[in-house]
Amino acid sequence: MKMLCWKCKKDMKRIQDNFHGFTLPAWKCPVCREIIYDAKDIQPILHYNKMKAAKEGITVTIGTLGGSKILRIPKLAEEIYKISKGDKLKLELGPEGICIRVKA
Numbered sequence: 001m002k003m004l005c006w007k008c009k010k011d012m013k014r015i016q017d018n019f020h021g022f023t024l025p026a027w028k029c030p031v032c033r034e035i036i037y038d039a040k041d042i043q044p045i046l047h048y049n050k051m052k053a054a055k056e057g058i059t060v061t062i063g064t065l066g067g068s069k070i071l072r073i074p075k076l077a078e079e080i081y082k083i084s085k086g087d088k089l090k091l092e093l094g095p096e097g098i099c100i101r102v103k104a
């Protein structure tokens with residue numbers, strides 16, 4: 001797959017770049033240093049940032065399945081962290097709450 005810089009028409013290089021603290025695949029122009037992200041990667045992050053700015057957190061409700069308590073992963077989190085069925089998440093239990101780590 002190739003990407004041409006819209007400014008200088010040069011071949012862009014595939015890189016990993018930091019976008020609002022998230023590491024995302026991106027394209028970088030070796031000449032003008034323009035960086036392009038994939039819309040599907042940045043949209044959920046921008047959406048979440050907007051919610052955060054409006055002081056709306058994400059709230060999930062505990063359900064039950066058999067004798068267990070379950071919680072659903074919100075769509076936005078699924079998109080940002082590219083979570084799919086069978087992925088393993090790591091729970092850290094601390095005095096202030098449960099922290100869910102994506103990379104177990």
Ligand SMILES: [Zn+2]
Pocket residue numbers: 005006007008009010029030031032033034
């Ligand atoms: Zn360029």
